Amino acid sequence: MQFESYIRDIQGFPKEGILFKDITPLLNNPEARTNCLKVLLDSLKNQKIDKVVGAESRGFFFGMLLAQELNAGFVPVRKPKKLPFDKISASYELEYGSDSLEMHTDAIKKGDRVLIHDDVLATGGTAKAVCELVEKLGGEIVQCNFLMELTFLNGREKIDEYPVFAALTY
Ligand code: AMP
Numbered sequence: 001m002q003f004e005s006y007i008r009d010i011q012g013f014p015k016e017g018i019l020f021k022d023i024t025p026l027l028n029n030p031e032a033r034t035n036c037l038k039v040l041l042d043s044l045k046n047q048k049i050d051k052v053v054g055a056e057s058r059g060f061f062f063g064m065l066l067a068q069e070l071n072a073g074f075v076p077v078r079k080p081k082k083l084p085f086d087k088i089s090a091s092y093e094l095e096y097g098s099d100s101l102e103m104h105t106d107a108i109k110k111g112d113r114v115l116i117h118d119d120v121l122a123t124g125g126t127a128k129a130v131c132e133l134v135e136k137l138g139g140e141i142v143q144c145n146f147l148m149e150l151t152f153l154n155g156r157e158k159i160d161e162y163p164v165f166a167a168l169t170y
Contacts (some may be wrong), residue, residue, distance in 0.1 A: 110138030124155030
């Protein structure tokens with residue numbers, strides 16, 4: 001069973017000109033979810049992972065499932081002012097202006113082997129900022145993985161120093 005058919009295209013969301021990749025049908029189907037998770041896990045080829053880092057908010061869903069399967073810790077990277085404990089932050093460029101992401105300082109220990117996960121790799125700004133946070137704390141990035149990659153936005157170029165895997169490409 002293919003899981004690609006469980007990703008729904010929404011034209012013009014959240015604004016005109018964007019083709020939004022909606023993963024809620026995938027989240028809602030256990031068989032499709034299992035297949036998708038297997039593809040992500042297979043890409044790791046049994047490499048040891050200590051921490052899975054998921055980007056807010058759609059990186060949390062499969063990020064947590066991956067962490068559970070890999071017997072690894074799960075680390076949420078969040079938008080500013082959401083995390084309660086000591087934190088570090090990294091900024092990234094948006095179409096207009098910039099934004100930042102935060103992570104708890106005790107989330108990663110020096111030398112931890114880290115898998116970074118998000119639903120979509122678009123321009124790569126988010127993933128790049130997450131990589132920066134992980135490396136600030138001394139984590140070693142084993143792979144950045146995504147449910148899908150929008151190849152026409154060339155996000156892979158921003159994170160080309162790391163292994164990148166996407167289960168689906170558009
Ligand atoms: P970027 O930083 O440009 O690579 O954007 C990646 C982030 O934006 C991810 O966290 C995605 O959830 C979200 N995103 C970007 N483009 C889309 C899209 N077309 N459909 C759904 N989510 C998207």
